[in-house]
Amino acid sequence: MSVTERLLANADSYAGRFLEGDRPDPPSTHVAIVSCMDARIDLYGIFGLSGQAHMIRNAGGIITDDVIRSLSISQRNLGTREVILVHHTDCRMLTFTDEAFADQVERDTGVRPTWAAGSFTDLEEDVRKSIAKVRDSPFVLAKDSIRGFVYDVHTGKLTEVYTAT
Amino acid sequence: MSVTERLLANADSYAGRFLEGDRPDPPSTHVAIVSCMDARIDLYGIFGLSGQAHMIRNAGGIITDDVIRSLSISQRNLGTREVILVHHTDCRMLTFTDEAFADQVERDTGVRPTWAAGSFTDLEEDVRKSIAKVRDSPFVLAKDSIRGFVYDVHTGKLTEVYTAT
Numbered sequence: 001m002s003v004t005e006r007l008l009a010n011a012d013s014y015a016g017r018f019l020e021g022d023r024p025d026p027p028s029t030h031v032a033i034v035s036c037m038d039a040r041i042d043l044y045g046i047f048g049l050s051g052q053a054h055m056i057r058n059a060g061g062i063i064t065d066d067v068i069r070s071l072s073i074s075q076r077n078l079g080t081r082e083v084i085l086v087h088h089t090d091c092r093m094l095t096f097t098d099e100a101f102a103d104q105v106e107r108d109t110g111v112r113p114t115w116a117a118g119s120f121t122d123l124e125e126d127v128r129k130s131i132a133k134v135r136d137s138p139f140v141l142a143k144d145s146i147r148g149f150v151y152d153v154h155t156g157k158l159t160e161v162y163t164a165t
Numbered sequence: 166m167s168v169t170e171r172l173l174a175n176a177d178s179y180a181g182r183f184l185e186g187d188r189p190d191p192p193s194t195h196v197a198i199v200s201c202m203d204a205r206i207d208l209y210g211i212f213g214l215s216g217q218a219h220m221i222r223n224a225g226g227i228i229t230d231d232v233i234r235s236l237s238i239s240q241r242n243l244g245t246r247e248v249i250l251v252h253h254t255d256c257r258m259l260t261f262t263d264e265a266f267a268d269q270v271e272r273d274t275g276v277r278p279t280w281a282a283g284s285f286t287d288l289e290e291d292v293r294k295s296i297a298k299v300r301d302s303p304f305v306l307a308k309d310s311i312r313g314f315v316y317d318v319h320t321g322k323l324t325e326v327y328t329a330t
Contacts, residue, residue: 002310003194004312007194007196007214010211010212011323012323014210015321018322020319023205023318025203025205025255025257027204028204037197037219037221037239039193039194040188041216042209044209045179045215046175046179047175047179048178051204051207052204053204054202054203055204056202056223057220057221057222058231058234059234059235059239064234065280066223066229066230066231069280069282070202072278073257073282074202076270077257078257082168082169084169084172090190092238092243104241105237105241109303109304113304114230115231117238138276139270139276139278145167153188154185154187156179156183158176158177160173
């Protein structure tokens with residue numbers, strides 16, 4: 001049995017105890033959270049949510065065009081107004097360079113990725129850069145609350161990154 | 166008090182009851198889940214997870230270069246081997262066209278996005294396309310278990326999309 005099969009068995013029992021009913025599309029908190037895909041970051045637990053916020057996640061929690069696209073749709077079409085950015089300690093993105101990653105992929109597959117791996121060398125610095133990218137994007141409407149954090153995967157603690165404005 | 170402040174108060178209490186300790190970086194299920202950012206999809210609840218899988222989420226749960234980048238890092242650097250794709254009913258991406266979205270953004274901001282909004286008109290068809298995109302990418306290593314689903318946000322039910330191979 002694949003792990004997927006086991007997860008699907010859980011999805012069945014989840015549906016069985018699901019309270020049917022209309023649920024509104026726009027998130028009730030009006031918050032969008034951008035974070036790393038890392039398995040150790042339980043955004044629902046950390047922020048006390050059972051939904052209610054948009055969750056945008058990729059490798060590193062970095063600000064790519066795809067994240068700007070998602071934030072733009074989140075704000076324009078679904079009314080979110082606050083942005084929370086979460087990077088985390090012990091992130092694999094700190095352990096390689098974009099060039100080494102692309103070299104390895106090219107060696108293994110014969111094809112060099114057209115995208116950069118998005119690695120970084122300093123967590124706080126990358127959070128600051130990420131805040132700036134969101135703030136400077138013409139496609140993000142609401143900029144009053146764009147705040148960036150580092151989550152410690154070993155202590156569960158979220159620390160705000162100071163941002164000079 | 167902003168909503169962010171309220172969520173941060175929860176993050177403090179979460180850290181207070183967090184069991185400190187080393188946690189391994191590679192997800193124990195070896196699964197990566199790609200889904201829409203929609204607030205109504207609680208992937209932890211649906212799949213019975215408290216972490217243990219990579220969570221990749223964007224507007225629509227569509228397969229962009231950023232998702233391929235994330236899956237590539239997930240599989241190459243962190244050993245995941247199965248991919249689960251989740252679209253959902255009542256998705257806002259079904260309600261506009263890429264051109265109308267870009268027109269609106271351009272009217273409002275004076276700048277036309279360089280990225281496509283990624284809208285689609287048929288959920289199952291987009292899941293099938295998404296599976297094909299992952300399967301056809303040279304940057305995704307493990308292709309034995311790439312399965313796509315539609316989640317019903319009103320009933321909590323996950324339905325597999327049949328894929329001819």
